[in-house]
Amino acid sequence: EVEPRYKQDMADIKFCLSVIKPEHSEVIKRYYSDKFITWEEVVSEAxxxxxxxRTWHNDFKTLLNVITQHGVEFIRLRREALQA
Incomplete structure (x- = not known):
């Protein structure tokens, strides 16, 4: 069972991974799935x-930061766009 305070963080991360290109998502998942893997090893594998x-990784971190800072606003804007 995941602690409630981490559930939103996990939801935000999953959302960000779902909206980036699959190739980018796989690289990000690979890096964060193993605490012993280095970025250089991920680069070599990819x-x-x-x-x-590194650009993909930075873009992901930027997107995640935007979502965590402004997530509620994005949800509202998305709902408004869908209703239009």
């Missing part, structure tokens, strides 16, 4: 450049 994967 067969992409370091800078490209």
């Amino acid at each position: 067969g992409k450049s370091y800078s490209q994967l």
Whole structure:
């Protein structure tokens, strides 16, 4: 059972992973799934450049930060857009 204070964090992370490209999502999941893996190992496994994967990672962190800071506002805007 997950502590209630972490449930929203997990929901935010899952949402962010669901809206980015699948290839990007796999890289992010790989990095965070193993606390012993280095970023260099993820880069090597993915067969992409370091800078490209670092950009994906930074973009994910930025998106997650925006969602955690403004999530309620995004939900409201989405509902309004769907009703229009």
